[in-house]
Amino acid sequence: MIQLPPTTLADKIILLLALGFLSWLYWTYWFKTSHNQAEYAIISSPYQTKRVELYIPQHLLIQGRLGNSRVEIQSGKIRFTHSPCRNKYCIHSGWLTTSGEFAACLPNQVSIQLYDHQGNLLDAVSY
Amino acid sequence: MQIQTCRDDHRIAWLAALAITIHIVESALPSPLPGIKPGLANVIVIVVAMRFGWPMGIWISGLRVIAGSLLMGTFLSPTFILSLSGAVGSLLVIIGLSYLPGRGCTAIGYGVASAIGHVLAQFWVAYQMFIQHEGLLRILPILVTAALGFGLMTGFIASKVLEQWESPALK
Incomplete structure (x- = not known):
């Protein structure tokens, strides 16, 4: 049986703190940090x-x-609905709602990137 | 020429050697997450600070960081800077606690508080120097949980060491 050493009041305060x-x-x-709802999107294409x-x-x-x-854009979300590409990955990405989310159609060279007004874009950078 | 050494010098050398050994052995242990490790070398620093006062704790801790990094080849690298900042954070807490009035706290209090001081200082430096992004903060609760657990453990071991040290069998 391990016997716990005696503690003082200061120890208890430290543990409580x-x-x-x-x-x-x-x-x-x-718990408090919710995902940032995106506010606008930047759509880019070659043109x-x-x-x-x-x-x-x-x-x-x-x-x-x-x-x-x-x-298609609908109350705070955006998605590809039609695309001339073959695999339709962009459409399968579905609705984008959160700042930092991204969908692209590489064959057609169209991409959508979501932002909020704080400019929050990336979850993390590692290098 | 012979350098005159005193009793304290020998004591510091012995204990620092012990701390460095523990530090290096511990660095070979696998860790589930970068930044989480038991910090057993802190046992020596706590014991020394409680038994001989914090200035000697600074010696042990400083020697451990410098000699340990030289032996592991990380001297002046980012690893070294993180190791140093952790040691500084933990020492500041130990110095603060040693001025507590009354009976002060025991090794348990030193262990927990200095482990948390260590992790916070290290985290702050890592945040300032390497990755300044709020996403990094989400790992902080895990690091502090580990610090609390391992701090209790090192504090417990330190209190056992002090108990043995005080016991008449050794005198």
């Missing part, structure tokens, strides 16, 4: 780069290398 600090850390960095706000519902035709990609 440590536990309090730790709970605060978990609360602040794990244009345009910025669209995501609160305006609309359909857009974006001309790419192969033809027109169709993009």
Whole structure:
């Protein structure tokens, strides 16, 4: 049986502070941080780069290398709906909602990148 | 020419050698996450600081960081800077705790507080120097949890060492 050494009041205060600090850390960095809802998207193609706000519902035709990609915007989200490419990966990416999300049609050279107004884009950089 | 050495010098050399050995053995252990390791060398620093006062703790810790990095070939590398910043953080906490009024805290308190000081200082330097991104903060709770656990462990070991040190059998 391991016998715990006697502790003083200061030890207990240190342990309490440590536990309090730790709970605060978990609360602040794990639970409170929600994903940033994207506010606008930058759509780029070989012929244009345009910025669209995501609160305006609309359909857009974006001309790419192969033809027109169709993009749908609906209350804070955006997706590819039609594309002249073969594999339709861009359409399968589905709705994009979070700042930093990205979808692209490589054959047609059209891409969508989502941003929020703080300019938050990347989750992390490692090198 | 012979350099005059005193009793303290010998004591520092012995204990620093012990701390360096523990440090190097520990660096060979696999870690689940970069930045998480038991920090057993801190046992020596805590014991020394409690038994002989914090100035000697600085000697042991400083020698461990410098000699340990020379032996492992990381001297003046980013690893060294992180190791040094951790040691500074943990020593600052130990110095602060040694001025507590009354009975102060035991090795458990030293272990926990200095481990958390270590990890916070190291994290802060890593954040400032290498990756300044908020995403990095999400790993902080895990690092501090590990620091708390390992701090309790090193504190416990340090208190056992001190117990043995004080025991009449050794005198």
